[in-house]
Amino acid sequence: MSEQPLTFLPLSYSARPPRLAVVAPQGDDWVRWAAAALARLSKVWGCSGSVVLPAGTAEHPALRRCLVHLQPDHVVSYVPSWDTADKVTPGLVSAVVAQQDLPQGSPRKQFEESVRKQRWRAPVVVEAEAAAIALRTRLAANEQEDHVHVHGLFDAEEDQSLTPLAAVATTSLIGVPQSLVTSPAALAYAMHVGVEQSSYEGVVESRQWLEAAARGDESPLLNDLHPTAGGEALPVMAHRAALCIPVRRGYRQAQTTVVVGDRPEDFALAQVLRQLHDYVAWLPSGDTSLASFWLFNWMPRGAKLTATSASLSSEEVRGSIDRIWDEHGVGGIEPVEKDRPYTVVDPVDLELQGHSMVVLQTAWDQPRSLPASVVSDGSLETALALAGEVPPGLDAVRHRWQVSLICAEHPLPPLPELTTSALITADQSPWQTFVRAADGGITYWSHRFDFVSSGASLAGTLAAPKLAWPGIRKILQQATEASTTQLRPSAAGKRAAIAERLLGSRKALEDLAAGPGWQVLRLYLPETSRTDLPVHSWWPLKSAVVLSWEAIAALEQPGWDAAARRAQADEWTTQGVLRRGLVLGCAHCPIYDFYPLAEISQQYRCRRCGGDNDLVQGRWKPFGEPRWFYDIHPAVLELVANDGDVPLLATRYLKSQPWARPALVGEEFELLRNGNPFVEIDFALATSGELWVGEAKKTGSLADSPRTRKREAAKLIDGCLAVRAGGLILATAQPAWSNVTVDALREEVRGCRIAGRPVPQIRLLTGLRSQPKLAWL
Incomplete structure (x- = not known):
């Protein structure tokens, strides 16, 4: 090249600390294992931007999109020591020591100390390692040609690739004592502030944990657990403890989210969303009366709470959040439906635009x-x-x-x-x-x-x-490289590429589609009516229609005066979009044709019969002195004839949206399997957060028959996933997509979800030639 x-x-x-996704053993006592993994993670610089995932949740459908948006640098497994395993399941070490038949005293004590430091290789740990490998492969996190950069977190060993938090922190750090994290309610709070491996003799009630979880890491509960820590102490999960701050990348609206449910996948979902949304509370089952106060009273004015769950149905989530709201009862607010400041969303439909970074x-x-x-x-x-x-x-x-x-x-x-x-x-x-x-x-x-x-x-x-x-183009090719799908430019894509090259950029081509000049180019189409144009200002030749300056000037467009049109026509001829020349006839055969300026001299040769002609008055149209005519580049004419302005208007509008600024745009291409095309994609849009592909239609329907609509919807979703795009945009020039098309899309999405197949986010873009509007399917 x-x-x-x-x-x-x-x-x-x-510069920033690495983001970690730590896969922990799950087993029956998953809360204690999650607490142990949090305790180990709490010692690592970057823990405030990292997450712990119980092994069985790493591939849960509710977390797949969220983990992609988290973009962890390293996926590692947590391997506990025998000492940690003995705290989760008391008696493990004693049983091993008893098997050795060692005498009481120093030998027995030394052997026990040695055992406690070793890695515990139980089946639940092996399962966690396997889950970490699968997740690492899917996210391409810290593996390069089978070389794993960071292997895991071990209780008794320090990984030289990861910096201890204590090596960076400049103040004392405190967390929830690990011995207290024995219930989902305690874990709901501990995930905000971190866990330490100290002991604590007191008791904390479930309702206190839940209130603290709703208040987040600003809760005074941590100070209650550490009365002698001093005012300078910080929670280990606080960004300030690691000399870091969170920053926002890309467009993102304020997100206030509550996750309900007491399963491991709910904990994992809350962990990941905490890194993606502004405020996240995990409320497992329990007394939520105090939590409800903080949940609704701390929301920004006009904000709406998003309630979701990885283990409960939407109906069950609504029932839970309704009960919390009914307990709210502040200010005499009647809990009528219209006043309820929350909405229930399935995890796969959560808004994930933009992302956060924890940076130095x-x-x-x-x-x-x-x-x-x-x-x-x-x-x-x-x-x-x-x-x-x-x-x-x-x-x-x-x-x-x-x-x-x-x-x-x-x-x-x-x-x-x-x-x-x-x-x-x-x-x-x-x-x-x-x-x-x-x-x-x-x-x-x-x-x-x-x-x-x-x-x-x-x-x-x-x-x-x-x-x-x-x-x-390379992004798309790279995305399909590992699959059986091939990518090549389509005919429409080649036409758009030629026009883009003539105009100098994709933006210039999009501006042309949105400007008054597009209507001038439509005058070159054979089926366009030109009865309002001056006589002899245009000629329908055998090869094409040609226009004179008088024809271009006669097409009235608001805000486009004669001087601007004159400058535009000159620019087009300089670029090669139009060619300036004469309409000349032949003395040997009755044919008139367009001859570009570069081919005209005092003598010229007829294109039809090859006869030689002199440039004299009898040869040109109209009669009188010759008039310049303008011919259009054939690739541009085909682009106009095939409603090429629709995808151009679509990408132009999309790039104006906050979530798509900036963006890389690609023209139409085909996807092939086994050498056979199976779908055409009209445009691709790469933003800082996601890859989108789109279908653009002049009409508001994918097809006329139900069977064809279903097939087209399936092909578009299949093509979207084939290039690893996270979103599909259907754009039309009409004010709305037809109801039957929307129903076909929803039915296809429903079928994919029932079958357990991934589904892209789908948006509908309408009114491209008048008032564009973008909405979720």
Whole structure:
């Protein structure tokens, strides 16, 4: 591929702790195991932006989309020690020691101490490791060609790849004593503030845990558990404890969410949503009278609570949240339906636009600029590696961090397929560091994990990869590379690409579709009525229709005066959209044709019969002095004839939405299986949070017959999933999609969910040529 001259890639640089998804043993006493995993995670820098997942929840349908949006850097399993296992199930260590028939005293005590430090390899731990491997593979989190960067969290060992929280914290840290976390209610609070492995003799009632869970990590309950901690102490899960702050990436509305249910999947869902939404409370069953006060009274004015559950049906969730609201009773509010400030949402339909990052407060959104070359497919390749640097507050010898680079002009969706091979230049070693797409850009591990010689310099220790920013076509190709699906440009896509090349950019082509000039181009269509145009200002030739300046000037468009039209016509001829020339006849055969300016001289040769002609008055139309006519580029004419403005108007409107700024846009393409096309996609839209594909129609229906509508709906959803897109947009020029089409889409979505197949988020875009409107299906 040929390269254009160097440009500069403006970047936003952030340093942050790694995001972890820790898969914990589940078993019958899953609450205690989750508490043990939280206690271990609470010792790691970055715990405030990480989550614990009981093993059986890692592939739960309610969490699949949420985990993709979380974008964990590392998926690891939690491997407890025998000492921890003995606390969860008392008597395990005593039974092992008793089997050895050791004498009382020092030998027996030493053996017991040795056992307690060893890894506990019970079946529940093996199951957790298997679940972590499956989740790691699906999310492409910390694995590169079978090389796992961070293996797991072990009670008795410190992983050198992860920085202890205590090595970074500058104040004392406190958490819920692990011995107290024996119920879902206690776990609901502990997930907000963290767990420590100290003992505590007191008792906390279930209703107190639930009230504290509803209030979040600002609750004074933690201070009640640590009366001597002092005013400077911070919860281990507090962002400030790790010298970090949360920042928002992409467009996101304020989200206030409550998760109900007391199953492991409910705990896991609440954990993940806590990283994605502004306020999240997990309320397992119990006395929620105090919780209800904090739940509704702390909501922002006009906000609406979202209630959901991973284990309960929507009807059961509504019953639970209704009971909590009925207990609310503040200010004499009558609990009538219209006043209830909450809505029930299935987990697969949760709003997940935008995402959060927990970043080092001294090193985030710092400007960087790299020389980069623009490749013909729209990809960017950095010409220089980043210089190694250590963010303020960190030590390159003791600490490890993530580097996140975000380009506002070139977003990358966090697709698992966008791993090292797609994100580094060809001459870069893939083993220098772990690189992947995340946070709308590229993230990589701060240190090298290839060969580092003893006594290496700081620059030789820190990773400095040469990065590549794939364009939309490469993103789509990369997404289908591992499957049996192939991708190729469609005929319509090729026409749009030619028009885009003539005009200079996709934006210019979209602006043309939305501007008055599109109606001028429609005058070139054979079926268009031109009776209102001046006589002899246009001619229907055998090859095409041609227009004179008089015809272009006669088409009245509001806000488009003659001077603007004149400038537009000149620009089009410069670009090649139109060709200026004469309509000339032949002295040997009765044919008139259009001859571009570049082909005209005093003598010319007839295109039909090859006869030689002189450029004299009898040869041109109309009679009198010759008049310039304008012919249209055939690819642009076909684009206009096939209502190519509809997908252009769709992507233009979508890019104006806050959640899609900025975006990479791709023209129409076909998807093939076994060499056979099975669906056409009219456009692709890559944002910092997701990849969307779309279907654009002039009409408001996918097809005329029920069977064809069902087939088209299935093909579109299938094609969406084939390119790993998280969303499907159906766009039409009509004010609304037909009811039968909407019903067909809903029926197909319902069938996929019943069958356990993934379903993309679907949006309906209407009124493209008048008043565009976007709504969820």
